[in-house]
Amino acid sequence: MNSAPYRGRLAPSPTGHLHIGHARTFWIAQQRAEAAGGVLVLRNDDIDAVRAKMAFAEAMIEDLRWLGFRWQEGPDCGGPFGPYAQSQRRLFYEAAFKRLQAGGWIYPCHCTRKDVRQAVSAPHAGEEGLIYPGTCRPIAPGAVLPGEKANWRFRVPDGEGIEFVDGGFGPQRFVAGRDFGDFVVWRHDDVPAYQLSVVVDDAAMGITEVVRGADLLLSTARQLLLYRALGCPAPAFYHCPLICDASGVRLAKRHDALSLRAMREQGATPEEVRAKMGEG
């Protein structure tokens, strides 16, 4: 149990306009931070320079403020754990990468997506993608030479049950090697992958509870392995149900009509949007 003062975070990626689904999850994060008398951090998860856009980063801060969000640390107001934009935190990710490499936790993989697809006999379609079949996995952990232009993968402990008690969904259990495979921590285009950057930042920023969408439950299992490998205490997790549109499709940034920006431009007030957020 973590008895440190509560620190929560909002961690949007500026790859599009925020929609009502993000807002609802963030609202729960804000309420939990407030109820605990804690601190809320805003982090700009702009690590993916190809997809992240400066204009979206500015828009997300503006939209969040408009809707009534308040944070105590962030890219706009600073704080003791900055910088608060992932694009400025590369040194942290490199240090973690080196630790994983020195510990023999990761290995370079030269497989393309197509290679992985072809090697997997029963394709595991859907959100989480394919389970990596281990083609480039070295026989002995640690027995690898650094590869150039490789995806670096974390070797998961096959068969181990990764368990945690989620604040929203209760007890969870995922089996490494069955529910998820060796995952990428550093991409071949020299960008730290989501799993690594988020763990490094949540740990470095002293986050005590991560509140986010239920689509990331399985990623939490992966991230728990990274916390363990890096020797950092893991935060608590609270996953929120996702909002679907009228036809049952999960909201995504492409649902422009439900973006906070579009609703605001159509004259909705923050109170109206918050009321709508509560219905989902």
Ligand code: GLU
């Ligand atoms: N920036 C990530 C996203 O928007 C954060 C996810 C998380 O909460 O870990 O998907």
